[in-house]
Amino acid sequence: MTALKNVSRQSLTVVDNRTGKTYELPIQHNSVLATDIKKIKAQPQGDHHRPEDETEQGLRVYDPAYMNTAVVQSKITYINGQEGILRYRGYPIEQLVNRSNFLETAYLLIYGQLPTSSQYGNWQNEIMHHTYIHSDIEGMFKSFRYDSHPMSMLTSSFATMGAFAPEANPSLQGQKLYTNAATGDLGALNVLDKQILRIIGKAPTLAAASYRMRQGRPFNRPAQGLSYTGNFLHLLDNLSGHEYRPHPVLEKALDALFIIHADHEVNCSTATVLQVGSSLVDPYSVVAAGCAALYGPSHGGASESAIRMLMEIGSPENVPAFMEKVEKRERVLVGFGHRVYKNVDPRSTAIRQLADEVFKVTGRNQLLDTALELAKYARESEFMRSRNLYPNVDFYSGLIYQAMGFPLDFYPVLFAVPRCVGWLAHWRQQMLNPSGVKIWRPRQLYLGEGQRDYVDMEGRQEKPGSGVFDAPSKVSHGGDSKRNTLATYKDESGDMFKPRL
Incomplete structure (x- = not known):
């Protein structure tokens, strides 16, 4: 060139x-x-x-997995992966973690500026008075199996919320219900912002309900007078008595983690939110879609996977043997490296001090020594440094969540609650685009068969060289399915069903 x-x-x-x-x-x-x-x-x-x-x-x-495709123009979050920079609306994440709180950061992400004292007071008041959920949604939670994954329940509950807000559904109220806000329609803007208040306010209540269902405990009612994360801990943990107050260090740590997890540019779940949002569906369905994407082990489930990996390693002396398998591609290393960051993940830097503060209260996490040995190995290993494999946010957040006593399968939920803010910030920006909202419709490169003519069944032959992917894999049956295949009966058309021996 x-x-x-x-x-x-x-x-x-x-x-x-x-x-x-x-x-x-x-x-x-x-x-x-x-x-x-x-x-x-x-x-x-x-x-x-x-x-x-x-x-x-x-x-x-042709750009598989969007490796270098910009799909939106945004004013919300800036990431420089080479330099390890993360900023919300221009503010470095480190400053926000040290000086802000989650609800203030939420206002910043959604509306573009840090709120004044009166703006913050109104914002906090509105959020905390939108924390209650309809009692029928509580009934929906009770319909799940006792061992349902909490993220499945949370995803379903956000979708269910949309059924309780018909006035917020463009399919019922007109497809321009939200996009009219971009033209200055204050009624449309009011409907849009009200749903943001509802979702942010109710997210902890829904998340706590999924947790309490797994514990077999009755649901708590939201508490007024507590902070956003203080109320969340109350919803999760209060058993009886009055004036429940979570430990201030744990409350502050969770609030800081919520700031760190609030947004991360156009990641997998945010791209899903914008993809679904481009169809102009209601925001509850949009957030449910975001939850479904976040549920995946390559996204929101990474901190859970990191802890499981540390548990498997067991103790610091086992780190070299495990890393030998990683270098041979026999094992997958979780909690290190990032799709965007080719330097230190700035969120992991901001979170490291939090971990020390939490451990002083909860006691030293038994996995911490193993984690520190793994981090030390990463700093000193040419294999790791040459591949830019540094500890990411999932590595340390998982340690904090475990020290605070959260079950592993609840980690994605703890990610989803604050990420609702980022999703809604991007969705609001999308709806307020003066140029309108075009439905997302990616192209493909078609590599399949060219045109061919239909062949009747009696003239068909199995494709030469067919492999395991060219037909349904064999499904094994047991229990009543096996017994039914051995039984004889007439089906609804009157034909006799005979056993397949």
């Missing part, structure tokens, strides 16, 4: 070697529009051409 000298235009010059044509694509904010790439067209040619390549319709950008 040769750089052209004396070129100062903010553009990219592309030569299509198929046609010899030259294209000049504008560069804005160090990016080019994918639709400008589409202007590069060619006639079908060569042995490798397939009609499905659609060369006459323009060049496509």
